[in-house]
Amino acid sequence: MTDPDQKARREAMVDYQVRARGIRSPRVLEAMRQVPREAFVPMDLREFAYDDTALPIAAGQTITQPWIVAMMIEALDLKGGERVLDVGTGSGYAAALLARIAGEVYSIERIGELANQASRALLDQGLVNVELRVGDGSLGWPEAAPFDAIMVAAASPSVPDGLKRQLAIGGRLVIPVGADENAQELVRVTRLGEDAYRREDLADVRFVPLLGEAGWDEARAGPQ
Template identity: 60%
Template sequence: MNERVPDFNNLRADMVRYQLAGRGIFDSRVLEAMDRVPRERFIPEHLAGEAYEDYPLPIGWGQTISQPYIVALMAQALQLEGRERVLDIGTGSGYAAAVLASLALEVFSIERIPELAEQARRNLERAGFSQVHVRCGDGTLGWPEAAPFDGICVAAGAPAVPETLKQQLAVGGRLIIPVGSEHSVQRLVCITRRTDADFEREDFGDVRFVPLLGEQGWS
């Protein structure tokens, strides 16, 4: 007997309704993006049935895909309107980059693990997100030749906000990043660049991310 194939469209709609809108995600563009991006295409095939559950999932090489609520919360914090160029740090499987690409004009995404970077390229291409550029490298150093960015999204916990990323942020741009003195627990903070030298900080509460490794992250 063949296993029943999950109805991913209904599961995705329920995820948006209960996990996101039901818990305070209010940006209609973010809700639409989360309803549009097929999360099941960005996780290992044997976990597809769990694609829309309210928890992170392993994607190999010691990395995870964040729970849908956290992806939506970070995307909402960037306040994207559709014309922006966004830097995504920690591509992973490419899911968050796909959500950001549904909200912005262009996305530049950096992944430090070569195998994951290549897998993300394939996932994004198959899902039709040609406006995402992926490269392998040290995300803490950003993508200087493509800067400045209107939004920067960092999907790994840093001991402090990398100064290089702050300097690659356009005036008026927003940087969302988990920050904490421990590997396992961080505070999700949003940095808004008001002027060349003036930055404003907002706190979104406790989160748990894998550590941000690199020159301006954890060693």
């Protein structure tokens, strides 16, 4: 089902929120034109699907602001056909964008309710190249490693070692990092060799916490 109004809003989102802020990757822009964000937000918030903001989803979590997702995916520098790990499936929107660009997407979410909803939304979009599981993504997905790219949509106190080690040589990890609950640095780590990594700071961001063994303690979760 294609709603012409939503399609027009989606085009405007790509032009005025994403391109206007400097995102130039044709693959990212095309994926954002194709994936209907309204299909990944709660029914009662669909009219706000193309607002320039994060929105609440179930279980006290959020779907990330469109241009931040665009910046993160652009930073992964995907050319097509890659094997990608998406940590923090949430609504499934970022996984859907990744699935349009990469070859195989492995997406992991700690909250079962969200994983179920995301799985349905992804299938409704005909995206069958996403494998989804419920679990602690701070530890990655060792059986499916190595990955050409890893994207983490929740903030960690530091870059988890296990995620770095699940990168292929040349692979890129994009993750929000910092001790402050209200402000983190978006960081890109590139694996240059067996034990060699380059770290770059990309932008100031604010994300929900990555809760798990290599992230924050569950006590940070608050009521859900």
